[in-house]
Amino acid sequence: MSLSAYVPILFLFALAAAFALFSVGVSQIVGPKRANRAKLEAYECGIEPSPEPVGGGRFPVRFFLVAMLFIVFDIEIIFLYPWAVSFNALGLFGFVEMLLFIGTVLIAYAYVWRRGGLDWD
Amino acid sequence: MTTAVDVLAQELQIRLPALDYLAMGPMLVLFGGACLGVLVEAFATRRSRPFLQFWLSLIALVAALVTVVRAANNSPQAFTADTAIAVDGPALFLQGTVIVLGMVALLLMGERRIDKGGPFVARASVPVGGEADRRQARESGSTEVFPLTLFALGGMTLFVAANDLLTMFVALEVFSLPLYLLCALARRRRLISQEAALKYFLLGAFASAFFVFGTALLYGFAGTLRLGGIHTAALGSTANPLLLFGGIALIAVALLFKVAAVPFHVWTPDVYQGAPTPVTAFMAACTKAAAIGALLRVLYVALDRVRWDIEPVIGAVAILTMLVGAVLAVTQTDIKRLLAYSSIANAGYLLVGALAFSREGVSSSLFYLAAYGFTVVAAFAVVALVRDEDGEATHLRRWAGLGRRSPVVAGLFTFLLLAFAGIPLTSGFTSKFAVFSAALGTSGQWQVAMVIAGVVTSMVLAFPYLRVVVMMWLSEPVENGPMVANAGTLTWTALWVGAFATLVLGVYPAPVLDLAHKAAEFLQ
Numbered sequence: 200m201s202l203s204a205y206v207p208i209l210f211l212f213a214l215a216a217a218f219a220l221f222s223v224g225v226s227q228i229v230g231p232k233r234a235n236r237a238k239l240e241a242y243e244c245g246i247e248p249s250p251e252p253v254g255g256g257r258f259p260v261r262f263f264l265v266a267m268l269f270i271v272f273d274i275e276i277i278f279l280y281p282w283a284v285s286f287n288a289l290g291l292f293g294f295v296e297m298l299l300f301i302g303t304v305l306i307a308y309a310y311v312w313r314r315g316g317l318d319w320d
Numbered sequence: 321m322t323t324a325v326d327v328l329a330q331e332l333q334i335r336l337p338a339l340d341y342l343a344m345g346p347m348l349v350l351f352g353g354a355c356l357g358v359l360v361e362a363f364a365t366r367r368s369r370p371f372l373q374f375w376l377s378l379i380a381l382v383a384a385l386v387t388v389v390r391a392a393n394n395s396p397q398a399f400t401a402d403t404a405i406a407v408d409g410p411a412l413f414l415q416g417t418v419i420v421l422g423m424v425a426l427l428l429m430g431e432r433r434i435d436k437g438g439p440f441v442a443r444a445s446v447p448v449g450g451e452a453d454r455r456q457a458r459e460s461g462s463t464e465v466f467p468l469t470l471f472a473l474g475g476m477t478l479f480v481a482a483n484d485l486l487t488m489f490v491a492l493e494v495f496s497l498p499l500y501l502l503c504a505l506a507r508r509r510r511l512i513s514q515e516a517a518l519k520y521f522l523l524g525a526f527a528s529a530f531f532v533f534g535t536a537l538l539y540g541f542a543g544t545l546r547l548g549g550i551h552t553a554a555l556g557s558t559a560n561p562l563l564l565f566g567g568i569a570l571i572a573v574a575l576l577f578k579v580a581a582v583p584f585h586v587w588t589p590d591v592y593q594g595a596p597t598p599v600t601a602f603m604a605a606c607t608k609a610a611a612i613g614a615l616l617r618v619l620y621v622a623l624d625r626v627r628w629d630i631e632p633v634i635g636a637v638a639i640l641t642m643l644v645g646a647v648l649a650v651t652q653t654d655i656k657r658l659l660a661y662s663s664i665a666n667a668g669y670l671l672v673g674a675l676a677f678s679r680e681g682v683s684s685s686l687f688y689l690a691a692y693g694f695t696v697v698a699a700f701a702v703v704a705l706v707r708d709e710d711g712e713a714t715h716l717r718r719w720a721g722l723g724r725r726s727p728v729v730a731g732l733f734t735f736l737l738l739a740f741a742g743i744p745l746t747s748g749f750t751s752k753f754a755v756f757s758a759a760l761g762t763s764g765q766w767q768v769a770m771v772i773a774g775v776v777t778s779m780v781l782a783f784p785y786l787r788v789v790v791m792m793w794l795s796e797p798v799e800n801g802p803m804v805a806n807a808g809t810l811t812w813t814a815l816w817v818g819a820f821a822t823l824v825l826g827v828y829p830a831p832v833l834d835l836a837h838k839a840a841e842f843l844q
Contacts, residue, residue: 260445288334306355306362313362 264316275304337402342394344405345387346415347481350474353380357467366460370438373466374430380470381423384477388416397843399483403546406483406617409839413686414480414613421605421693422473424814428598428701429465433808435711437461439596439704440505448510462505468498469602476606480613483621483843484545485535485571488614492531492574495610496524499603503595508711516594523587527577534570537563547622548844554625568623568630575618578611579667582641589652592660597712600656601700604663605693612670612689616682619674620842627677635675635766639773642668646777649784655703655714658784659696662740665781666692672770673755676762683840684754687833691747691825695739698818701811702733706802713802716788721797726804730792732819737785739822742778747825752778754833 282289282297289296311317341348353376360372392412399406432438438461446452475495482488504517539545541563542553554564577584592600623630645665652658670692673685706713706722706729713719723730739746756774759767825832 285334289336292336303355306358310358310362 261319264311268311268316271304271307275301335402337404338400340398340400340407342387343391343398343400343407345391346384346419346477347474349380349384349387350419350470350477353377353383354467354470354474356380357470361464361467369463370430370432370460373463374426377426377466377470378423381419381426381473384473385416385419385423388412388419392416397841399843401487403548404484404487405478405481406621406843407481408843409841410613410616410682410686411481413836413839414609414689415477417686417690417693418473418476418480418606418609421609421690421697422469422476422602424694424697424817425598425602425605426466426469427810427814427817428601428697428704429469431598431704431808431810432461434704434707434805434811435461435507437507439507439598440465441507441510444505444510444514448514453510457507461507465502465505465599468502471495472498472502472602473606476610479610480617482614483547483617485531485538485547486545488618489528489531489535492578492614493528495607496528496578499599499607500524502599502602503591505599506594506596509594512594513596514594516591519587520591523577527574527584530570530577531574534567534572534574537567537570541567547618550622551625551844554623564626565629568626569633571618572630572634575611575615576637578607579615579670580608580664581637581667581671582644582664583637585641585644585664585667588664589657589660592663593654593656593714597656597700597704600659601697604659604696604700608663608667608670609689609693612667612674612685616674616685617842620677620682621844624677631675631677631764631766634671635770638668638671638675638770640668641665641671642770642773642777646780649781652784653716655716655719655788656700658716658788659699659703662781662785663696665777668777669752669755669774672759672767672774675770676758676767678758678762679837679840680754680758680761682842683833683836684751684758686836686840687825687829688751688755690832690836691751691822691829694818694821694825695736695747696818698815698822699733699736699740701815701818702729702736704811705729705804705807705815707805708800708802716791718798718802719788720791720795721801723793724797725801729804732815734789734792735819736822737789739826741782741785745823745826747822747829750826750829750833 278300279297282293286293357373357376357380360369360376364372391407397408429439437459440461442456442459442461444462446456472495475491475493475498479488479491479495482491500517500521503520504514506513535545538550541557541559541561542550543557543559544550544553553559557564573584577587580588592604595603619627619630619634642665645661645663645668649658649661649665652661670685670688673681673688675681676684703712703714706719706726708718723734735746739748742748742752752774756771759771759774
């Protein structure tokens with residue numbers, strides 16, 4: 200396989216980088232600048248990282264459930280994408296296997312739901 | 321010009337692996353049973369769960385054992401799943417061993433009379449010592465342990481049959497992760513239990529990482545993950561041998577960690593002491609069998625052509641393991657830690673058998689694992705029985721004079737300790753004899769050195785065992801000493817099964833030895 204197969208990818212990188220530089224640069228030049236406290240805060244990241252909060256930066260242990268659920272469904276998606284791409288090649292076997300896989304994830308989901316893992320309080 | 325899309329399209333010519341469902345039956349049954357267990361946990365009422373979970377797990381284990389026997393009768397030698405799984409003699413023997421030992425350990429887990437509500441905590445996330453903790457002490461214990469045990473057993477049955485490093489790694493994780501959780505669930509002494517789980521988890525995660533690194537290096541060397549491919553490449557490949565030996569070293573670290581061989585043993589006493597006793601019994605019997613099984617397969621299938629290079633290293637590890645395990649066992653004052661160091665020393669004896677690199681080496685190791693498993697489960701059953709008001713009385717001083725108060729339990733424990741010490745007419749003698757004679761049969765100098773170390777350490781180890789025996793029978797009983805708990809049939813069954821197997825395998829070992837010998841051929 201020749202390296203030329205990667206040329207389109209290189210193009211994509213170049214385009215993406217150019218677009219990012221262009222947008223940031225243009226908004227610096229032409230955008231209006233109105234100072235606002237909210238603009239200086241961390242964007243959609245939940246907890247203020249600094250200065251460290253009182254009590255050594257504790258936050259509710261319940262977040263660990265969210266993180267674990269995220270991993271479960273994230274991994275499901277990781278499997279679903281390549282399966283969807285190669286659906287025709289895998290055929291009925293792949294379909295049944297994927298149903299089995301989703302079934303086992305659903306079992307875990309049912310457990311979490313019934314045992315109150317989805318309730319915040 | 322080949323575009324990226326063409327490359328992808330070429331990759332997508334997928335060849336579906338042929339799956340032999342009978343050969344994979346034990347794993348499918350165990351994983352299916354575990355999934356059912358999770359559903360029971362989700363939908364059954366809290367009251368009915370202990371009963372349902374226990375019987376569901378036991379039925380799943382019986383069904384898995386039946387599939388092992390059927391697979392052994394139908395097609396004793398078969399690759400399946402595109403040679404990722406090898407269902408051969410050692411795999412089937414160890415699957416059967418692990419499942420039977422798992423059954424006996426399950427009896428200990430299901431015991432609900434010694435500690436009202438079972439040996440496990442109801443909600444492990446409740447902080448220790450608070451009002452909520454006192455409230456949950458009266459609740460019925462967690463029943464998640466049963467599906468977790470089934471998952472662990474499923475992983476172990478896959479681990480001993482894995483014929484490729486990636487499958488082996490997945491199996492390693494599948495049986496390790498439930499074990500980390502199980503260690504944290506003790507009803508009494510919860511802090512030490514959680515500490516044990518954390519230590520086991522952190523060190524186990526490191527060991528897993530070593531395994532993956534080693535897998536990567538071996539893939540770089542051989543161009544394949546199959547053990548058979550590594551066997552071929554060991555002589556034929558032109559790649560840098562540094563990759564091969566680096567890979568072997570890293571994988572050996574991970575496997576020897578699970579086996580609890582020195583210098584990767586430091587977790588063992590803490591984890592064995594902290595974990596709930598039924599879980600300790602489960603780990604000492606089943607994890608050891610699974611880990612030695614995988615180590616045997618790697619050594620015999622993938623690395624037999626470089627055996628001269630690895631023999632000195634693993635031989636030294638074996639000698640060190642026996643010495644450190646035996647010497648440190650002498651200084652222990654806690655019965656669970658004593659059994660942990662004895663388990664380390666036994667890992668050394670198992671390595672002696674594994675390093676014989678002969679059919680006798682495999683068969684004696686298989687026999688040893690079965691025999692040792694029964695003895696150690698029964699020994700931990702006794703530990704679970706001897707209690708005072710604070711729970712298990714694990715300090716050895718508290719065991720003084722137990723023979724006068726409860727002669728039956730003390731007698732059984734004496735018998736088990738004599739088996740550990742390798743006294744004739746117990747399985748400890750026959751299994752050690754089998755392992756040492758297999759090593760001497762090869763007449764290599766390392767083997768001779770290992771056998772000498774083995775015999776010397778056996779004598780050293782007899783001292784701590786006999787000290788406990790003397791204490792139980794000849795010392796004056798301590799005041800307010802521990803009593804044998806009023807246990808249900810489950811614990812007693814486990815104890816008697818273990819002791820009976822120890823006796824039978826010591827007096828009439830021929831059937832099991834023959835079975836192990838017939839099974840001792842790895843599929844290349």
